[in-house]
Amino acid sequence: MTWIAPDIDRTDPVRTGPERPMLQSWLDFHRRTLLGKCADLDPAHLKHRGVPPSGLSLHGLVRHMSEVERGWFRNAAAGQRLAYLYCAATNPNGDFDDIDAADPAADFAVYHRETRLADAAVAELPLDHLCHHPAGLEFSLRWVYLHLIEEYARHNGHADLLREQIDGRTGD
Template sequence: MDTYKSPMNRVEPPLIATEREALAGWLDYHRAELLSKLDGLTDEQADRRVVPSLNTLHGLVRHLTKVEYVWFMLIIEGSDEPAPFGWPERVDGDFLLDDGESVEADAARFVAACERSREIFARVDLDDVRTHRRIGELDVRWIMIHMLEEYAQHNGHADILRELIDGTTQS
């Protein structure tokens, strides 16, 4: 049975850095942390629902792929390309896992989305202002802090899901 191995390495964020380097470093740390929760799992384990909600480890990877798209490609870059997993028309398409994609394939999509987000972030300033259709005007700094909040929250979910799947409490 094949098991997943993350292609991302967790690198501790710098202890002394500019604001931009610190935000980017912490976000990359959390991105790698998410994929580390899948290490050693089969597709069946990563897809297993162990809580009443739709949350699965595989679903979290897909969800954060969508989050990367929304904030970096849609809001910062202004792209009009289709969102992953049918969003926004398909509610919870990222968590449904009914399209037959493997963890490996969706993790590769996640890694590609993160790389694209890094490229977009490299072209903007923290003070650049963007508009979100519900929130209104916000700067890139706010988006980066929000992304850290998203990852911290979902990495906590991933910790619990992983422990319920196989008892692993650290990865």
């Protein structure tokens, strides 16, 4: 039997209250939105690059966001200095480019692991905590949350177009 991306339940973001839970709820909302764009698709559909000449695919977006979560929360914010998952200096777009032989079930499991570990890595850090980018730049953890929300929102727009190309499904 072929693996199929699972259905996702998505809850609305928190509308009132302290800043941290609001930021986390928006991040979780966008995480679930990306997975929802992949729901009920088989590996061939997830790998489909439906907007030429772009090499974007839903599978590639999930891999990319695993890299983003690891890079910003675990490396920049928590200082863990972990290697990239799919990319390298000699292959900077491996997350998008190297999907032909990649296993979506394994990569989705990596994504779920990375989001859990990312949340755990920053759970005790204050929003004003200084995060250190490899290029020598500093950002607050608050900025990192906002950046990831923005990155997910942008890529979720890409995911919406890709999903529409696959089966006509659109959504919010």
